[in-house]
Amino acid sequence: MLLPSACILAALFSVTVGLIAIARKVALGLKASQPKASATVALLVAAVAALALVLADAGFFAHFETVPPRIALFALAVTAASQLALGRVRAIAVLPVTGLVALQSFRVVVEVGLHALGEAGHVPPVMTWSGRNFDVLVGLSAPLVAWASHRYGAKARALVLAWNAAGLALLVNVVALAMTSVPGPTHLQDGLPLTIVAHVPFILLPAVLVPVALSSHIAIFRALLGHRG
Template sequence: MNTLPLYISLVFGITLLASIFLFYKAAHSSKIVLTILISWIIIQSIVSITGFYASENTLPPRFAFLLMPPLLLILLLFISKKGKLFIDGLDLKWLTLLHIIRIPVELVLLWLFMNKGIPELMTFEGRNFDIISGISAPIVYYFAFLKEQKNIRLLLAWNFICLALVINIAINAVLSLPTKFQQFAFDQPNLALLHFPFTLLPSVLVPIVVFSHLASVRQLLCNKKAI
C-alpha cells in the first residue's frame, strides 16, 4: 500500500481516542474498562506493525484475529450474569453520543479510498451509509433525552437502523479483503485495514459501536427506566 498523507492517521488517531473517552464515560469512568481497551489496542498495534495481518490468502484469514476476540467478549458479556449487570449499568446517554465518532471515521474511509487504500464501496460514495448514524446521533440524543417526554421508541428504532448500517459496511469490508473469500473490489481491494493504525478500526472501533447499539437495545427492552 502506498504511503498515506499524515493527516489521515492523525484524524483516525484522534477519533480512536475520542471513542475510548466516550465509552469510558458510558462505563462510569471504569478503570477496568479503560485498562482492557488500552491493553487490546497495544496488543493489536504491536501485531499489526509486524505485518502479521498484511499476509494475504492465509487459512484461516488472519483478519479474523482482529474481529473474533472482541466479538467473543461481547457474546460473553451478554450470556453471563456479571456481563449483563455491566451492560445494564452503562450510561445510555453516553452510549448514544458515542456514535458521533462515525462522522470522522467516514471521512477517513473516504480519504483512504482517494489514496487507493480501500474500494469506493466502503465509502459514503458507495455502499456505506454509516455516516447517517454519526450525523443523526446528536439529533436523536436531543429528542430522546433533552425533551420533557423521553422517546424510547425513537431510540430503539434508531439503534436497530444504525446497527444494520454498521453490519452492512462490515460485511462489505470483509468481502473486499484480498483473501480466498473475496467477493468485491478486485480492482482496488480493502488493503488499508490490514495495516497499522487502521487495523484498529475493525478490532476496536467497530466492536465498540456494535456493542454500544446492542447494550442500548438491551437496556431499552429490558429496563423501562433506562432513560
C-alpha cells in the same frame, strides 16, 4: 503501501484515544463497591488497541487466506470479550442510553477518513459513501437521536430502537463490504482489494472502532429492551 495524509492518521488516533478517555470516564462513574471496575473498561480498550497494533506490525492480519479473515475473528473476539467484561463489572447497568447513542457520532470521523483514503486510492470506492457505505448517516444522526432520548426519555424509546436497528444494519453492511473486499477466498468485489486495514495504524478501524460501535448497539438494545430510559 503509500502513506495517507497526516490528517487522516491524526484523526484515527484521536478517535481511538478519545474513546479510551470516554471509557475511563464512564468506568469511574461505576459504583464504589466495585473498586476494580473503574479501570476495566478503559484498560480493555487500550489493551485491545495495543495488541492489535503489535499483531498488525508483525504481519499477523496480512494473511487473508483464512475464512473468515483473521481481522474479522479478532473483531468478533473483542466484541464478545467486551460484553463479558462490561457485564461482569455491571457497567451496562449505569450506562445511559443517551450517552451510548451520542457515542456513535464518532463514526462521522471514521467515514470522512475512509472517504479521504478512497479518494487517495488506498481503499476501494465501495467502502466509502461514494460506493455502498452509508455508515456516516449513523454518526450524523446520533446527536439528534441522543437529544431526543435525553429530552423525551421513555417517549423516545421507539425512535431510539428504530434508529439503533438501522445503525446496526448499516454497520453490518460495512463489515460485509469489508469482508468481501479483502483479498482471499471471501473477495467478491471488483477493483482494488482492501488491504490497508491489516496494517498499522489502520488496524484500529476493524480491531477497535468497529467493536466499539457494535458493542454500543448491543448495549443500547440491552438497555431499552430492559425497559430503562
